Amino acid sequence: MRRTGKILLRIGLVLTTWSVVAAQVPGDRSGRAPIPLTLKQAVDMALAPDGNVRLRLAADAVQIAESRASQARSGLLPNFDATLVQQNLTRNLAAFGIGFSVPLLGSMFPDVVGPFNVFDARTTGSQTVFDLSAIRRFSAARSGVDTAESEEKSAQDVVAGEVTRHYLTAWQARSRVETVRASVELATALLDLAEDQKRAGTGTGIEVTRARVQLANERQRLLVAQNQYRAAELRLLKAIGLKLTDRVEITELFTHEPVNIDLNQAVAKALETRADLKAQRQREQTARLSHSAVKWERLPSLVAFGDYGTIGSAIDSAVPTRTYGVMMRLPIFDGGRRDARRAEARIQMDQERTKTADLEAQIEMEVRIAFDNLQSADEQIRVSVEGVELAQGELAQARRRYQAGVTTSLEVTDAQTRLERAQDNQIAAMFNFQVAKTDLALAMGSAREAVR
Structure with missing residues (x-):
């Protein structure tokens, strides 16, 4: 009876601490200590210059756009x-039609002259005085830089x-590992109790077998949960740019903090602050300027030019010469190429305008879906908390009835299963709530600010 009392005490301790978050995580096979990691630290590491690959590519795109703008500006310098x-x-x-005779000498001017030497050292220059098409091309290129910068912010x-x-997925997987580990401990304690009761003559062999089956099932669930946690951890490492051989320890404690925000305000803020919408509007502006550049190619352009240098048969006999002037170029006919390019630019401009309207509708839809998901997840948390409390009470009652001998271990096993389901629901509800908050912040264009 003393052994039975100790076993019952173990069961009571397991039930008491079931809902407490455990400090341990799945075993680290690499031998290195896991890196403590909060959500803010994970996001900061991903947003670092050497972090996520997407950001490095976005930064390169900005540099490419700036180079193209410099190329367009060179036509005006x-x-x-x-x-x-x-x-x-x-x-x-x-x-060249040069040939004549010299009457007094009675001879012909030679057809071929030379060989002779020519030395020429010269500087030439030109400056566009007026070219509206080139100005529009430069403006379009600068708009492309603004687009790339907005796309970089959108990528962030x-x-x-x-x-x-990924962090929330890892947190959910770790929480399930801890929950299943507690179930293994409870199943082990129930098996010890069943074996002790059988030795005392108050239990049966089927009770022991049932307890062993339950323990085997819980161990199987623990192996699956640990593998899912490791997979989630690897995805998190990849997302923040760490080595896949590293290990991290999820240290963030997520709580249920209701979000008070009006749907219409959320939609208005999203349409004002979303970086990808700003980038799309910049692309529309770029297409408009490109169309204008092609259209104004019909206007005349004015270029000033000149050169200055020395020329002669040798360096010591060279004399200064120079040229300067102004040239006006007036397009007349180019075989229809300009009209075709103008039609193409107009279609591209219409396409970008359509994409802008579609993205605005897409953003409003994302905000509304995230808002509905947040409200649903908020209610899920309230229901799941009540479900866990009821399931814990049921398991405690079943344990007392089993201890008193008025029921079999089957009732305890069923209550344990329902508690596991209730705890999984609670973990899933908290996960859904945090994901919905993230989706709403992302839809509103404030994902980085929400983390900080």
Whole structure:
């Protein structure tokens, strides 16, 4: 009876501490201590310059856009070249229609002259005075830079949302490991009790067998839960840019904090702050400027040019010469190429306008779905808390009845199963609530601020 009392005490302790979050996590096979990691730390690591791959690619896209803007700006800036030429040449004057005789000497002017030397050191330059099409092309390129910067901010929001989801998935998997581990401990204690009662003559062999089956099932669930936790951990490591051989310890304690926000305010904020919508509006502006650039190619352009240098048969005999002037270029006919490009640019502009309207509708839909999910998850938490409390009470009553000998272990096993289901529901409800908060913040364009 003393042994039975100790076993019952173990069962009572397991039931008392069932709902408390355990400090241990699945075993670390690498031999290295896990890295304590909060949600904010995970997001900050992913947003670091050497963090998530998506952000590095977005930063590269900004640099590419800036390079294209510099190329477009070069058409509006002065261009200078320097040349230094030393050559020896001959010329066939007859090929240029130059040929005549010298009457007094009675001879013909030679058709071929040379060889002779020419030395020329010269600087040439040009400056666009007016080219509205080039100005529009530069404006479109600058708009492309703004687009890339907005896309980079959008990528940061997306990465913050992805990391938060992976972190929550790892937290959910770890919580299930802890819950199943507690179930294993309870099943072990019930098996000890069944064996003790059989030895005392108050139990049967079927009770022992039933307890062993329950323990085997719980151990199986523990192995599955541990494997799911490791898979979630690997996805989290990949998302934040750490080595897959590292281990992390989920230290964030999530609580139920209701979110008070009006749906219409959430939609308005999303349409105002979403970085991807800003990027799309910039793409629409870029397409509009590109269409304008093609349209204004029909206008004349004005270019100033000039050169200055020394030329002669040798360096010591070279003399300064120069040229300067203004050239106006007026497009007349190019075979219809310009009209075709203008039609193409107009279609692209209409496409971007359609994409903008579609994205605005998509954003409003995402906000509404996230808002509904948040309300549903909030109610799920309230129901799951009540379910766990009821299941814990049922298991405690079943344990007392089994201890008193008025029922079999089957009632305890059924109560234990219902408690496990209730605890899984509570974990899932908290996970759904936190995911819904993340989705709403992401839909509103404030995923990074929500984490911080």
